[in-house]
Amino acid sequence: MSDGKGDVWVEAGFTELARSGVEGVRVEVLAKNLGVTKGGFYRRFADRAALLEAMLERWREGRAAAIAQQTSLDGQEPRERLKAMIQLYSERLNPEGMAIELAIRQWARTDDGAAAAAASVDAARLKHVAELYRATGLAAEEAEAQAFLFYCFIFGQSLLFVERGPRKRSQLVAKSAEKLLD
Numbered sequence: 001m002s003d004g005k006g007d008v009w010v011e012a013g014f015t016e017l018a019r020s021g022v023e024g025v026r027v028e029v030l031a032k033n034l035g036v037t038k039g040g041f042y043r044r045f046a047d048r049a050a051l052l053e054a055m056l057e058r059w060r061e062g063r064a065a066a067i068a069q070q071t072s073l074d075g076q077e078p079r080e081r082l083k084a085m086i087q088l089y090s091e092r093l094n095p096e097g098m099a100i101e102l103a104i105r106q107w108a109r110t111d112d113g114a115a116a117a118a119a120s121v122d123a124a125r126l127k128h129v130a131e132l133y134r135a136t137g138l139a140a141e142e143a144e145a146q147a148f149l150f151y152c153f154i155f156g157q158s159l160l161f162v163e164r165g166p167r168k169r170s171q172l173v174a175k176s177a178e179k180l181l182d
Helices: 007-020 027-034 038-044 048-070 078-091 095-108 112-135 140-159 165-181
Strands: none
Touching: 007 027, 007 038, 007 048, 007 095, 027 038, 048 095, 048 112, 078 112, 078 140, 078 165, 095 112, 095 140, 112 140, 140 165
């Protein structure tokens, strides 16, 4: 959806998704938040389902493009690229991005379209990170297992409330990340 006409609605949808889950993504709520009438929505989308589909498409494409860019070696050694990705995801927490991720995963528990989008993003993430691990010399099966652990760490560490303070947390993340780079 790159024509721009529905972009404002999709972005408003993501904001509401992060705030209140898929149930909160309603035409009336979005129109009020945007300060416009519902008529503009219906000129762009046939119905709420079309908006939700556009949101999933944007999220799936955006995540796939981001992971492709983040795993591109661009002259770096594979281990250095993996280390940079760990730093990106563990040092710079993105609360809205994580809220959207979690809301889509919750949505995926009851919706086949959301489940397919999440599965597609997961497959892309695992594939690209496994390619980095293969580039370090790991066999394919071992690289896939390491990629799985990588994402368990990336998402898991962002959900944990470590009671030791930010400095101790960063030290714990760094020490744990070393295990992913061995």
